[in-house]
Amino acid sequence: MTHIVVLATGGTIASRTGPGGASVAADGAGALLEAAGPDPSVKVEPVDVLRENSFNLTLEDLASIAEAVQAQLARPEVDGIVLTHGTDTIEETAFLLDLVHADDRPVVLTGAQIAPDRDGSDGPRNLRQAIGVAAAPEARGLGVLVAFAGQLFAARGLRKAHTLLPQPFAAQSGGPIGQVLDDGPLLTARPARPEPLPLPGPGFGSLRVETLTLSPGATPELLDHLVAQRAPGIVLAGTGSGNLNRGYLRSLRAAVDAGTVVALSSRVPFGPGAAIYGSGGAVDAIAAGAVPATALPFPQTRILLALLLSRFPADVAADRLRHRANREKGI
Numbered sequence: 001m002t003h004i005v006v007l008a009t010g011g012t013i014a015s016r017t018g019p020g021g022a023s024v025a026a027d028g029a030g031a032l033l034e035a036a037g038p039d040p041s042v043k044v045e046p047v048d049v050l051r052e053n054s055f056n057l058t059l060e061d062l063a064s065i066a067e068a069v070q071a072q073l074a075r076p077e078v079d080g081i082v083l084t085h086g087t088d089t090i091e092e093t094a095f096l097l098d099l100v101h102a103d104d105r106p107v108v109l110t111g112a113q114i115a116p117d118r119d120g121s122d123g124p125r126n127l128r129q130a131i132g133v134a135a136a137p138e139a140r141g142l143g144v145l146v147a148f149a150g151q152l153f154a155a156r157g158l159r160k161a162h163t164l165l166p167q168p169f170a171a172q173s174g175g176p177i178g179q180v181l182d183d184g185p186l187l188t189a190r191p192a193r194p195e196p197l198p199l200p201g202p203g204f205g206s207l208r209v210e211t212l213t214l215s216p217g218a219t220p221e222l223l224d225h226l227v228a229q230r231a232p233g234i235v236l237a238g239t240g241s242g243n244l245n246r247g248y249l250r251s252l253r254a255a256v257d258a259g260t261v262v263a264l265s266s267r268v269p270f271g272p273g274a275a276i277y278g279s280g281g282a283v284d285a286i287a288a289g290a291v292p293a294t295a296l297p298f299p300q301t302r303i304l305l306a307l308l309l310s311r312f313p314a315d316v317a318a319d320r321l322r323h324r325a326n327r328e329k330g331i
Contacts, residue, residue, distance in 0.1 A: 002079045002135045003043045005072045006127070008032055009065060009093075010052040011086030013112035013123035023115045025053050025086075032084055035116060036127040042135050047072070054086025054093075059306060060205025062096050070199065073103050080134030081107045084127065087160055087168055090146060094155035095300040098144035099307055102196040106139040109146045109155075113166055122149065122166060129180040136184040142177070143193055147185075151176040154191035159269050159297050172270055172297050194324065201310035209233035209306040211298060213267050214244055220251035227255045232314060233305045234260055236290065237267040237298040238282065246280035249288050256289030261318045263305050263325075264290035265298035291318050293325040301325075 008014060010025030014032060018024050027035075029046030038044075049068045050061060065083070072078050085093055094109050101107060110130035112123030130147040133139050144155040149167035157172035178187040208231045212222055226234055234255065238244050242264050244252070255262050264285050266273050273294020275282040286292055293301045304324060308317035 001043045002041070003045065003077050004080050004082060004131055004134045005045045005047055005078050006033060006082045006084065006131070007047050007049050007065070007068055007072070008084045009050040009054070009057075009086075011054050011084060011111045012115050013084050013086075013110070013127070014051065015053065015115040016117050017115070025051050027116065029084070032123065032127055036124040036131070039128070039131060042131060044131060052086075054089040057086075057089055057093070058205065059200075059207060062093055062303075063200040063204050065093055066097055066100055066199060069097055069107055070100075073105060078105070080105050080139070082127070082130045082134050083107065083109045085109050085111050087111045087113065087148075089299075091155075091158040091160060091169075091297065092299050092303050094144050094146055094158060096200075096303050096307065098155035099197045099304065100199050101144050104140045106134050106136075106142060107144045108134045108139070109144070110148055113164065113168060132183075133180055133185045138187060139185055141190075141193070143191060145177075147180050150180050152178040152180055152185055152187070156191060156300070157297065158300075161269060170270070173272065173295075197307060198311055200307055204306060204310035207232060207306050207309055209235070209302055209309065211235045211237055211302055213237040214239050214248075218245065218248070220248045223248065223251045223255060227251075227258050227260050231260060232309050233263070233302075233317075235263045235265055235293075235298050235302045235305060236285070237265050238285070239267060241268070241271070241276060241282060242266045242273040242285065242292065242294045243277055243281040244285050249280060249284055252285060252288045252290060259314050261305060261309065261314050261321065262290045263293040263301050263321060265296065265301045266294050267298065269297065291321050291325070293321060295325050
């Protein structure tokens with residue numbers, strides 16, 4: 001019989017309304033599986049990892065989740081993993097897991113938009129479907145996936161694109177890679193699989209990798225402050241296809257000269273980046289030393305940069321980020 005492990009971390013799928021009327025993560029893996037109902041064709045094993053709403057997760061928590069997944073994949077009797085997670089930051093956790101995933105067996109994330117103690121809760125159905133995907137032979141070799149509201153997404157390029165809709169997710173380039181039917185996944189695409197990276201290094205949880213978002217009139221004072229604080233990595237989410245402004249360039253050069261790895265991304269949720277503009281645009285930013293990484297959503301660029309900095313010196317991390325960003329364009 002197919003053996004699936006369900007790792008629970010909290011999120012809306014596990015949340016209950018407290019005395020003040022606010023929802024807080026409360027249910028464990030066993031309660032989630034009880035609500036989803038049994039599948040007699042699959043052996044499902046519940047394991048609790050965390051019990052947090054995902055907006056509270058830290059890099060240390062993400063590393064713990066990655067270690068929990070690896071521990072289950074070390075068991076040869078396990079055929080696949082399902083991870084329940086809050087939707088707010090599922091794109092970061094899914095991407096980290098995908099970056100280090102060196103196994104043919106599927107890892108499938110899911111969650112809910114409506115808590116289990118509210119009308120119309122979607123968690124049980126999403127969990128049943130995620131278990132079906134993890135148990136399906138055709139899901140092998142696809143890396144880390146997100147199954148939600150009947151659609152299947154690759155981890156790379158995933159964005160939470162709506163706050164409240166039943167299907168809140170979208171892909172930066174393209175769309176879902178398939179549908180989730182009652183009898184398993186129906187695939188319409190297969191994501192490319194770059195070489196896996198090592199697990200987060202011991203300093204990953206405490207690394208300060210920050211994101212700054214550009215806007216009209218944005219000044220570089222926060223960039224200067226982060227460099228003065230010796231932040232090892234910074235992601236700049238530029239306007240358009242990755243543009244800054246003229247006032248940022250001097251501070252950007254100083255950051256690079258100080259040894260900070262500065263990744264150039266975009267605040268725009270969809271479409272590839274492109275170095276088109278001077279006068280403070282992406283052409284000038286790259287010439288000043290920023291590493292172009294606009295093929296990924298900027299939250300995922302931050303995860304990739306933090307992982308690389310936890311394992312490699314800054315110059316090697318920058319080179320690998322540049323190479324990896326180019327590789328991601330094919331996904």
